[in-house]
Amino acid sequence: ECARVARGDFGGRPSEVTREPVSADAIFESAKRSDVPSDLVAALEHRAFAYHLGRQLGWGLPRATLVESAEEAAAWCQELGGSWVAKHPYSAAGRQRVFGRGAPKGEQRRQMVKLLASGKVLLLEPWCHRLADYGLCGVVGEEDPWLVGLHRQLIDPLGAFRGVRVGGEDLPAPVSRELLRIGAALTEGLRAVGFRGAYSVDAMCIDDGGEETLVPMVEINARCSFGLLAHVGARRLREGSPSLTCWELHLGASPPLCSAQGALVEALSPAPPDGVGAWLLGESHEQGIKNA
DSSP, rough: HHHHHTTTTTTTOOOOBBBOOHHHHHHHHHHHHOOSSSHHHHHHHHHHHHHHHHHHHHHSOOTEEEESSHHHHHHHHEEEESSSEEOOOOOTOOOOOOEEEESOHHHHHHHHHHHHHHHSSSEEEEEEEEEEEEEEEEOOSSSSSSEEEEEEEEEEETEEEEEEEESOOOOOOHHHHHHHHHHHHHHHHHHHHOOOOOEEEEEEEEEETTEEEEEEEEEOSSSSHHHHHHHHHHHHHHHHHHHOOOEEEESSSOOOOOOTTTTEEEEEEEETTTTTEEEEEEOOHHHHHHHH
């Protein structure tokens, strides 16, 4: 149903998706909704949803696949020949993954079996040379849905999430156009299946045989994400510091370095089990470009 709606088969004229500035408080209040059925949220968060939707609409990562057994996983990895990553269906921020090259052996296979035992399926993807990471945040409300904004994602060399950049340099125009098109379609699709609340989409540009290729939907998060937190925080903080136009949300055990002209605000205090916190770092546009 979500794919049907996202393709444009609305059975009528789709409603407009609001892109006008919306207050941070309005975004946050709509994002906090808790009356969406838990089984619907679980289905949307499951990697199989983004995988199947991406395959139907041409938005997903080529050569990725879902498997239900270690034997299927081993056969796919061996046929691929190159480097790969196996992901638990509910993994996030780079957790619950296995890396390898060629057929999995020893500890790699044991870890796959462990992930399959808890998740029932694994998402297998060829390991890609990432050139840039992007994201989109939206809110599906009872009235007009909102596209809150686009952002760059800060990702470490192993693909683990480390933060979000809001403002500063613009996203490449082709990337912005495609993400906004997908965001509008996905917002309609999510509303059609009964979802209300915040969502985000992760995207990336990869080196595909020497060509830069956009993978516009790596995964979907049907929840209030760090991307949304960065957008809401940046909107609030810009009111008091209009000269600071580039804001970054950083995850880590300690705060990032901040220039004398910048601003640093603790968003989440470091806490167990991993002692990770979140900080919003504000800089001028020029400083943001320099530090990118």
